[in-house]
Amino acid sequence: IPRLDLDTERLDIIKGLVQNLLDIPSGCPFHPRCKYCFDKCTKELPKLQEIKKNHIVRCCLIGGKK
Numbered sequence: 001i002p003r004l005d006l007d008t009e010r011l012d013i014i015k016g017l018v019q020n021l022l023d024i025p026s027g028c029p030f031h032p033r034c035k036y037c038f039d040k041c042t043k044e045l046p047k048l049q050e051i052k053k054n055h056i057v058r059c060c061l062i063g064g065k066k
Contacts, residue, residue: 014033041060
């Protein structure tokens with residue numbers, strides 16, 4: 001739930017339209033709209049990784065190599 005009483009850093013907005021769930025691309029489903037996309041992103045679905053307690057990500061860039 002967003003808190004209006006806290007001054008927090010805003011998250012980056014992912015440009016483009018939400019992917020059609022009937023036509024999900026290969027690899028990472030966000031790669032067509034991600035400004036950090038590289039070749040691996042188009043081919044592999046990233047594994048879930050816990051980067052700190054209760055903070056899980058699924059990204060080729062985190063913990064992976066280009």
